[in-house]
Amino acid sequence: MKTKKIKAISANTMAIIVSLIMFIPIYLVVINSLKDQVQASSMGVDLPTALHWGNFLTVIEKGKLGQAFLNSMIYSTFATIIAITLSAMAAFVLSRNRTRANRYIYYLIVMGIALPMNFVTLTKVMQLTHLINTQIGIIILYAATQIPLSVFIIYAFVETIPRELDEAAIIDGCGPFRLFFSIILPLLKPALVTTAILSFLWIWSEFLLPLYYLNKSTYWPMTLAIYNFLDNTSLIGVWFRQIFC
Amino acid sequence: MKKNKLRMKNTIYPSYFVFGALVLYLLFLLVPGVMGFYYSFTDWSSYSTDVHFVGAENFYRIFFDSSRHYTVYIKNTVIFTVVTIILKTVIALLLALLLTSGIKRFANLHRAIIFLPAVLPLLVVGLVFKSILHPSTGILNLFLRTVGLDFLAQRWLVDVDWALFSVIGVDTWKGVGYLMVILIAGLQAIPNDYYEAARIDGANALQALWHITLPLLMPAIMVVTVLNLLYGLKVFDIVWVLTNGGPGYATETVYTAVFKDFSKGYYGIATALSTMLFVIMVSFGYFVIWLMHKEGTDF
Numbered sequence: 042m043k044t045k046k047i048k049a050i051s052a053n054t055m056a057i058i059v060s061l062i063m064f065i066p067i068y069l070v071v072i073n074s075l076k077d078q079v080q081a082s083s084m085g086v087d088l089p090t091a092l093h094w095g096n097f098l099t100v101i102e103k104g105k106l107g108q109a110f111l112n113s114m115i116y117s118t119f120a121t122i123i124a125i126t127l128s129a130m131a132a133f134v135l136s137r138n139r140t141r142a143n144r145y146i147y148y149l150i151v152m153g154i155a156l157p158m159n160f161v162t163l164t165k166v167m168q169l170t171h172l173i174n175t176q177i178g179i180i181i182l183y184a185a186t187q188i189p190l191s192v193f194i195i196y197a198f199v200e201t202i203p204r205e206l207d208e209a210a211i212i213d214g215c216g217p218f219r220l221f222f223s224i225i226l227p228l229l230k231p232a233l234v235t236t237a238i239l240s241f242l243w244i245w246s247e248f249l250l251p252l253y254y255l256n257k258s259t260y261w262p263m264t265l266a267i268y269n270f271l272d273n274t275s276l277i278g279v280w281f282r283q284i285f286c
Numbered sequence: 287m288k289k290n291k292l293r294m295k296n297t298i299y300p301s302y303f304v305f306g307a308l309v310l311y312l313l314f315l316l317v318p319g320v321m322g323f324y325y326s327f328t329d330w331s332s333y334s335t336d337v338h339f340v341g342a343e344n345f346y347r348i349f350f351d352s353s354r355h356y357t358v359y360i361k362n363t364v365i366f367t368v369v370t371i372i373l374k375t376v377i378a379l380l381l382a383l384l385l386t387s388g389i390k391r392f393a394n395l396h397r398a399i400i401f402l403p404a405v406l407p408l409l410v411v412g413l414v415f416k417s418i419l420h421p422s423t424g425i426l427n428l429f430l431r432t433v434g435l436d437f438l439a440q441r442w443l444v445d446v447d448w449a450l451f452s453v454i455g456v457d458t459w460k461g462v463g464y465l466m467v468i469l470i471a472g473l474q475a476i477p478n479d480y481y482e483a484a485r486i487d488g489a490n491a492l493q494a495l496w497h498i499t500l501p502l503l504m505p506a507i508m509v510v511t512v513l514n515l516l517y518g519l520k521v522f523d524i525v526w527v528l529t530n531g532g533p534g535y536a537t538e539t540v541y542t543a544v545f546k547d548f549s550k551g552y553y554g555i556a557t558a559l560s561t562m563l564f565v566i567m568v569s570f571g572y573f574v575i576w577l578m579h580k581e582g583t584d585f
Contacts, residue, residue: 131307155571246407
């Protein structure tokens with residue numbers, strides 16, 4: 042009985058220690074964002090002497106974060122919508138009509154989960170398609186990156202929707218578009234929501250693609266704007282200045 | 287009759303539904319990868335408009351020209367990948383076990399807190415840890431000095447010997463929660479009956495862990511390992527934000543090297559590096575497809 046109690050106490054202590062290790066850095070961000078410059082310079086655990094909400098205003102103003110926030114929102118939203126729609130259409134047909142060719146296409150697309158992007162040659166493609174340094178370009182590019190995983194998740198989910206529904210709809214006179222958009226798509230909602238959240242979060246926190254393909258600072262998403270605001274002396278800062286000043 | 291059915295299938299499930307996704311995927315992911323095979327054998331750069339075929343010179347430079355340190359970058363990437371896989375999987379497994387069977391009180395709260403770093407953008411994580419790991423004013427070293435462990439206080443991100451491991455540590459801090467959640471899901475899928483049967487047969491906790499939990503958790507552990515592998519070989523953000531590849535070349539990885547070469551205009555050698563990674567990852571990708579079809583798992 043006693044050993045059991047000791048075990049429980051040590052297990053709980055361990056869990057608390059781990060949780061603290063995970064939580065303290067996050068606590069530090071929040072607490073230090075409200076301190077004045079002098080107090081925040083050491084990033085200490087102490088509570089702020091006065092709450093400086095003005096810090097946020099300064100950053101938003103100086104870092105042009107309003108524009109950046111809007112950009113991030115536009116990129117994440119539209120890329121997610123494009124990726125999910127195209128992936129759902131493809132996954133539906135690939136899953137329902139399993140010809141040999143379709144199976145190969147499915148494997149080819151799903152392999153993309155593992156593929157690294159070749160950023161250098163992608164520049165060439167972006168130039169050829171005139172999408173480099175444009176907002177539409179980055180949206181399409183982000184959409185493309187999300188297709189493999191989305192197709193994979195939705196494909197598995199399509200199997201759970203009974204085929205009889207398709208047949209009934211066709212007999213009632215639906216064309217393929219009507220069948221897909223008014224019957225299948227609503228039923229796919231759980232899978233679509235999952236993939237949409239994954240895509241949105243991924244695109245929101247990504248900053249390698251804009252680093253390569255967007256060099257106008259008004260096009261930058263949040264990540265890049267913050268990075269550049271805080272680190273103007275780094276290589277990338279130097280690089281951008283060389284090109285644009 | 288059969289032909290008729292086939293035609294019917296093609297009208298209900300038209301193949302042009304696949305075109306949108308396929309075209310985007312091919313144009314922006316696969317074609318650049320394949321183009322890389324050609325350009326990695328050329329002297330493509332931003333300094334001249336002509337592209338010449340130079341044979342395997344780029345690869346020679348990567349592997350044998352010691353003045354260029356590319357082998358160091360590859361070594362760093364491999365160390366990063368292997369160590370983070372081991373660290374993250376082991377810690378995530380221990381935490382998952384602790385939070386499913388070790389403790390009862392606040393288990394969900396602990397889960398939520400441990401998962402929290404996974405949703406933070408890497409950029410934020412990097413910036414915070416940059417100040418936490420600061421040699422003189424960072425809170426980690428201050429803490430170590432106050433509790434009398436001065437010898438443990440290192441110059442984390444600026445010491446050549448420590449920088450890579452500091453980056454690995456930060457990455458583990460961020461990634462472990464996500465893996466823990468996957469493993470907890472795997473643990474909860476194991477029926478309790480097995481443990482009861484084992485207890486009746488006289489197995490102790492350790493034997494139950496070794497003979498029941500681990501074998502049945504293998505699919506989840508595999509998924510976690512593959513995810514880590516794909517992430518580790520492509521690592522860029524965390525290194526970029528924390529150390530920018532420095533000090534010296536101590537934390538430079540393949541992807542940061544590609545970006546630096548790209549921004550300096552050495553497209554040929556950057557392509558060669560990317561293409562190497564492409565070949566390695568396609569082999570892994572093949573393995574991933576095989577694995578997913580075998581297990582039918584999702585993540």
